[in-house]
Amino acid sequence: MSETTTPGTPDVHDILGIGFGPANLALAIALEERDSPLTARFLEARPSPEWQPGMLLDGSDIQNHPSRDLVTLRNPRSRYSFLNYLHEQGRLLRHLNLPSEFPLRKEYAGYIRWAAGFFSHLVDCDQRADRVRITEVAGESLYEVTTVSGRRYLGRTLVMGPGRTPYVPAPYDTVRSRRVFHLTQYLPRLTELTGGTGEGREPESVAVIGGSQSAVELALDLSRRFPRTRVTTYTRSHSLRLKDTSPFSEEGYFPEFTDYYFRASREGKRALDAYMHPTNYSSADGDVLRELYLTMYEQELDGDQRVFVRGNHEAVRVAETGDGRIALDFLERHTGETITDTVDFAVLATGFRNMGPGPDEELCPPLMASLADRFATEPDGRLEVDADYALRPVADGTPPLFLNGLCESSHGIGDAGSFSLLSLRAATLADALAGRLASAPGRTAPTRTDRAAALAAA
Structure with missing residues (x-):
């Protein structure tokens, strides 16, 4: 059942995002570059957006081509590319002269911080999401997210990109x-x-x-x-x-494989998983x-x-x-x-939980457990995810909910937490959000002037 908000209702955002790691950062960039009129607010648990701060080891690299970054596969001309980051830091030629196939993890973490800095007006840091529910405001069903600090946020859609749950096995x-x-x-x-x-x-x-x-x-x-x-x-x-770094196996990180995997049966997905497992x-x-x-x-x-x-x-x-x-x-x-x-x-070094019924998996992201029964599931209990990363509602009054970076079990190895298809997934999400919100009740699209004024005020 939906609940009704109490007095002091906060602003309603078209897009409410949980997490501002690379997945939702790539989405924020995609929305900006398509000049989207949608309003967005992202909640980040850390004091600032960071990428793998616990594993920035001396000498460690990112293990994938640097142009599989936040933007390049979607928009090679973007100012938010890793290549432009190196140029603006004055390190482009020095970096190209490195005797290394892949960039250092420390440098890529700096790239993420640099790109995130352009979107500080959209992010509230130190706000760890604690509770998600559906509420009703002026007849409109919305997501309400309450953080550990007690702050409340409202959104017409919810994009969950908190990263996967660390897997700590028995014993x-x-x-x-x-x-x-x-x-x-x-x-x-x-x-x-x-x-x-x-x-x-x-x-x-x-x-x-x-x-x-x-x-x-x-x-x-x-x-x-x-x-x-x-x-x-x-x-x-x-x-x-x-x-397994064979170029043939690496085509599992192509969008064509994602489409193929999505259409495969669950039995077929298990066979494909077994083949692709050594690549990651x-x-x-x-x-x-x-x-x-x-x-x-x-x-x-x-x-x-x-x-x-x-x-x-x-x-x-x-x-x-x-x-x-x-x-x-x-x-x-x-x-x-x-x-x-x-x-x-x-x-x-035991990895992370995927969505599924297995002992090292979870049926849904923990934060949305209270809402899970509002969405369709596969026969084995895992959430059913559409091609555009939306969950399929089965309960009336359920606003759109998307998973960003959590869908390996439905979209394959390219969704396994790497940068490989990050920018293309962001494009899919941006298109899907625009489509779902085009006729959302109660929504008034801000003008270009409104957006510029909000950015200047931030």
Whole structure:
């Protein structure tokens, strides 16, 4: 049932966006570049828009072509491209001279901050969405979002782009210790636990859990920061695997594949997922694998090995010890052997939850759980998503709701949180929003003069 708002109703925005990471930032740019008359307001939980602040490791790169950025596939002439960012920072020629295939993650994070700065008038930072409901104002059904601080926002449409939920598998999810944490918290937690540099607080041993690109990067980063620390990577697979970077497989990040995947049956999607999995998950690029292997070999040669990889190991118990360290009990998956490792902390490079009914998935984004029964679902319980990223309402009076960057289970690997198809998805969303709002009741489109005045006032 819809609810009616109380006195002191806030302004109504055509588009209310949750999150202002790259996904909704790309949407804001697309709306501006099409000179959209739609009004928008985005809510960002962090003090400022940031991209992967917990994983800006020295030497790490973004793993995709820099022109798969916020805009270029949609509009190669955009001022918001990565190339123009380098030009405006005076680093274009220096960057083009780098002996590297992909940009540094730190530099791409700077690009995101730079682009987001042009849209500060549309964003309220430090506003973490806490509750979403549908309310009625002057006979119009609207979304109302209440933040942790108590502020209320109203929108004719809702675009959810909060990023995917970190996946913390069992038994790590049973431990309430700050010494067991997901990779998204890596840098701040490292500073908290060690000071971040290894000077005076070097840990005796640490564990990295997982077999992904991030797991390898974390192992390398820890070995550099703490040269006397024992760093062990534990993975359920036989060992660390090379990522599939075949140009044929990489066509999974083309819009044509997205269209094909969307039309496939659920059984077909599972088969396509299995094929595309090594292009993005449980695998790593050759450069970091070579560096890690050489590090381990040289340490073994010196008779002083401190970096290890343990394959076929699955944690069966995790507990905090009396001295505040972490005890990890592992089962060797094929021999049945059990071992215990006691570490100062464990970093979980275990990925993120996708939408679905599986044990490592979620049926819908947690923030919209109270609204989930207003939308159609597939037979297995997951939300049914249209080609334009809109959910299909089944209850009367349900305003349009779109998912931005959360739809890998319906749109395939190109929606897996990477930049690959970000700008094209933003174009699809911008078109869909314009279509849904063209005849929205109670809406009066602002003129170009109104928009210019609002921007000047901001």
